[in-house]
Amino acid sequence: MRSLLTSAWIGLAVAAFAGPTAADTYPSRPIRLVMPFGPGSASDTIARIVAEKLSAQLGQRVLVENKAGAGGNIGTDAVAKSEPDGYTLVFAAPGPFVINRTLDTLPYDPERDFEFISLVAQLVNVLVVNPTKIPVANVQEFIAFVKARPGQIGYASVGRGSSQHLAGAYFDVVAGTRMVHVPYRSGSQIAVDLVSGDVPASFQLIPNVVGQLAAGQLKALAVTTKKRSRSLPDVPTMEEAGVANYESYGWFGLAVPKGTPAAIIERLQRETAAAVADPAVQARLVEIGTEPGSSTSDEFKAFVSAEIIKWRDIIGKAAIKSE
Known part of the structure; x- marks a missing residue:
């Protein structure tokens, strides 16, 4: 019994005076x-x-x-x-x-x-269009334009399952439109093709098109969040543009x-x-x-x-x- 007690006290002493744990010293390397x-x-x-x-x-x-x-x-x-x-x-x-x-x-x-x-x-998605290929002033005009051309209007994204892809697919469900998904490998190539009109629309992430919007090469119709973006304060939300129950x-x-x-x-x-x-x-x-x-x-x-x-x-x- 004395031996067991001695061992126990030694264990407690070691624990009491042991160095700091990994969490205490974290991080100790990159x-x-x-x-x-x-x-x-x-x-x-x-x-x-x-x-x-x-x-x-x-x-x-x-x-x-x-x-x-x-x-x-x-x-x-x-x-x-x-x-x-x-x-x-x-x-x-x-x-x-x-x-x-x-x-x-x-x-x-x-x-x-x-x-x-x-x-x-x-990261906010923004519905952008080539103003020459899709000459509309707002989201409601965009919906009417697409509905008049079912299955003909393409929207670009960086690939299946991306927020850009799903924002467009979700928009089709809520607005009753039927667009065509055009997947790309590169966001930079999307911006080039949007400006040229090779693909007329996209639910792009703002950083990918902010330069083209500032230059007037693309037109922003609405952001896909419930609140306006601080980066594009003059662009309405989808709800403000008349599309309810939509957020992406x-x-x-x-x-x-x-x-x-x-x-x-x-x-x-x-x-x-x-x-x-x-x-x-x-x-x-x-x-x-x-x-x-x-x-x-x-x-x-x-x-x-x-x-x-x-x-x-x-x-x-x-x-x-x-x-």
Whole structure:
């Protein structure tokens, strides 16, 4: 008994005087933020702005690593299978976390295999048209123009399941129109073809067309969110333009593999919220057409679950098929 008590006291003493835990010293080396899309995209730009601020706050570099492919699934899956130690994060987006769950058979489960840190930004879609090819002044005229040409008006997106694709498909459902989806590999090529008129319309992300809008080469008819965008304050919302029960937008946030220590998740959530709230960061994000904003981990998780249900229903109604 005396030996057991002695051992117990030694164990308690060791625990009391042991060095700090991994969470206490986190981060002690650079952090990898996996961007599941290619460089130069709007999402990539947002990730790098946030990573730069987090690096300054955490005292360790947050390195953005592009790992594109399969609509974001490849990079996201790589993070799901990474060590849950807080040193590998993923830049979460609707495609690999919400849309692809309905359209594809995923090698990971977005809700089961990740811990959610925080949302960081909302990316507004804006209905833009080539003013020569589609000479309309507002959304109601656009609807009438498309209805008079069923199956003839194409709208461009960066691919099946993207927020641009689904914004158009959802619009067809709500407005009773029938457009043709024209998928592209590159957002920059979409902008070129919109200006030339090769494709006459798109539900584009604001950063991808802000220059063309400023130059008068494209016309913005409405944004797809409930509130007007700070980047395009004179452009009405779809509801203001007469289209009720319609909202579609891109969003981004940070997530880590399931099993990451709670203390590390809490630290990352606090630091992310502080980074997004920084006035300089907010100004940079708004300048490129983004609506910055953070959330708690639980709020982000609940948001993703609700988005999965919402878009599964819309995809079914729009008869978007898996490939």
